[in-house]
Amino acid sequence: MGSRWTWRFLALPGVAWLGVFFLVAFYAVLCVAFGNQDTLSQPVPFWNPLDWNVGYVLDVLSNFRHGGQFLTVSIRTLEFVAIAMALSLAIGYPVAYFAARHSGRWKGLVLVLLIVPFWINYLMRMLAWINLLSANGWGTRILHDLGIEQLFIWTGLLSTRGGWLDGQPSAVIIAFVYGYVPFLILPLFAALDRIDQRHIEAARDLGASPFSAFLRVTLPLSVPGILAGCVLVALPMFGDYYTPDLVSASTKTTLIGNQIDQFTRQGSEKVTGAVLTMLLALVLLLLMFYYLRTTRRAAQEAGA
Amino acid sequence: MEGEIRLEELTKRFDDVVAVDSIDLDMPPGEFFTMLGPSGCGKTTTLRMIAGFEQPTSGKILLDGTDVARVPPHKRSVNTVFQNYALFPHLDVAANVAFGLKYHRVTKEERRRKVRGILHLVQLDGFEERKPAQLSGGQQQRVALARALVLTPRVLLLDEPLGALDARLRKDLQLELKAIQKDIGITFVFVTHDQEEALTMSDRMAVMNHGHVEQAGSPREVYEEPRTSFVAGFLGVSNLLDAEAAPDSGACSLKIGERTFRAEQGATQTRGAAKAMIRPERIELEPHDAPGDNRLPGLVERAVFLGGSHEVHLRILGGELLRATVANNGRPPGVELREGQAVTLYLPASALRVLEPSQDEPDSAAAAAERPERTAPSM
């Protein structure tokens, strides 16, 4: 109803906006990455793909191939993200499970409490931690008194007493977990909530113990939700530079996001920064499309 | 008089599915016209094309002689009552009813008067300030009706409006709708899958199946003179039997199994494979071994007491199951309606009908034998 053009006309401003400020922006990254830089180390983008200069891209790639800083940093990023993800799952899954299946009449309240951190400024949450883990912070004192600090020193996860914020990989990983777990819990909650109770009842009816029913029914059915949540969290985590900056500020914990930030915003060599951004985006692109595909299908199946 | 609709070779195709297949229909002005059929038969699509929500792939929709097929819905003087009423939730009853009056040049006072008048007609006086969420199903339906009628359209389209209501309310509203239609005199085009509803309310009806019209006519015609086995089966119990037909001096000679029957109704000029049909109320039961033409032996399998009559299930010949309706005061002498009783079925030639085969072969008596009991066709 109404010609098709009426509706397309409505969509036009939004599409134009995204086209210019999103798609063109990405194209600009490509053109800078395949571009050159002038004598002031400022980037000179090559707009015509036929003119593209692969020089800087090859430089970066060879850095990777020869075990240079980019490779080290990337591997470190992978490690941190993987560990943080595992820890987040270990914490998030039981919480999501409880909230979805056992919270009974508290469900609404629990859900609100789980959603709230989601909306608190990320930096404020990090700030809170910095407060607590600073030299005289309550957190530092409690961890010391409970002996946990000693434990961390023994296991090499902490190098000096009270030095939580001095370039400790463990601090960064824990900060990641603190920062991103809420983003993981919500999709997990949604997936677990969607599982029909009757499947579990059927399994129990057929003789499965509660644990076995969980293992053989609930867990497999929640796998799509787990994957979706992990992807949703991994994407920003890979590019995170501010968490290490805030909680560590040391080259011992430089991640790929920090590298990109140094080269682009901090201005040392924007071309290289663009190359790194492009490579990161390419790697993450697969994850991005996977996430979009699975969530849309899940929403359709649930009868959105 | 206004409000005549003619559909000429109207077709609607969705990708490779033909929903409406080149139908021709005549809906005379001022009448209650029903389109009846199972779900998926194309009746709703046809209605939506008349309303303007779907564009026909080809064909004409003539409203009082003018082809409106390409006219957008807001410009047609045709209004619709939707299946789920579609009352605007953010407006109260008065605002809902007055919605379309904005496009008819009326003063504010006239508008208020018209709203009050139409609400009186549908027996909802005083409901102006209520919100749709506060109304019952039946009340919502009446507001939807009022909202459409207040604009005095030439034709009112109703898309299964009684579907969401419970049985008793449905019956009451069926009578009310019919009375309103007679009162106002506007053409009503009604869509339903319920044959009883169609038979009760219509002046004329069209039975549709798989996108085409199987038969159109008055309710009596369509029920007593069905042209195809589909129509026969859809409008009531039809008792179909396979037969070999041959014309026989004005009537038809049907060979059913080993016996020959004379049929005076229907497509009597058919030659070859055909179906014989007789309505349950026309089968006459006689004692076992009664003599005469057009008779065959049978066994009472079940007799269901329905209050005013019995529905008797009879097994005959090659195992087919026929159903006969025997009124309680018309019980034939010498015939006992109990299980296992042997009887003779008399199928009067004047009641026996020859049918053309139809696109979709519905239950013949043989198939009915396999199936559990039903009294009316389901959706």
Place this chain on the structure above:
Amino acid sequence: MSWLRNPWGKPRVLAVVTGLYILWSIVPVAIAVLFAFNNGRSRTTWQGFSVRWFTGATGSVFHDPELQGALKHTLILAVICVGLAVPLGVALALGLQRWRGPGGGTINTVMLLPLVTPEIVMGVALLLLFLRVFPNIGLGTPAQAIGQVTFTLSYVVVIVRGRLTSIGREYEEAAADLGAPPRDQLLRVVLPLLAPAIIAGAAVAFALSIDDFVVTQYLSSDASTTTVSMLLYASARGAPTPALNAIATVALLITLATLALAFVVYRRFASGKEAAQVAALEV
């Protein structure tokens, strides 16, 4: 303790874990808020209750020019962001929902991409855009606003489309049937019914803008384009006063209040379940 052995539930352990998690999640922030009201300059030693860091004569949110500037700039950006993202988003949602023919799927995918793009990638892309493609706009407030709109737009679209889907086409058809031309169908029927989603979208865009960091930082030009988030980042490791906690608390309160309002509005006019989904940003 029979319910401990109850085969149908073992919620006690999980309940404890969940409780601990919630505490771990919220208490640090609560403490930070608490110290915003500290009477002294320390952010780790409690020295008594005071609102000096909010309203005091010096160094407070309302009197320190740096803090005040940041707060003002944050709010200005948020208002501009909502002012642009909501109309664009609503129009795009309507257009996409009714799109007929090819291209709709592609546009939908492009619309969804900002939701899953890592912030640093967006930041770098936008930085290069405003340095090399639109040097006449350059960095600064306009760039920051444009950058924020670019990623909040998608959230508005998703929220509005969700509501459009649950409304369905019947009301528009009814309006058309009663004589309303397409423009009136939109204005008299669709938009009123969309109102809760539009309000929710505006609230979400507002909150996202206030909380945004990476894009805003990348596109800032000088000290005058500092926002609360950027201030937190810059000062966190230094030796700031509790004024930092105070300004963070102010921003937090504004965000939570906006979202609570939106949630309430949505629940009143739509279903609670839909509202919960929006709050959890289920894409």
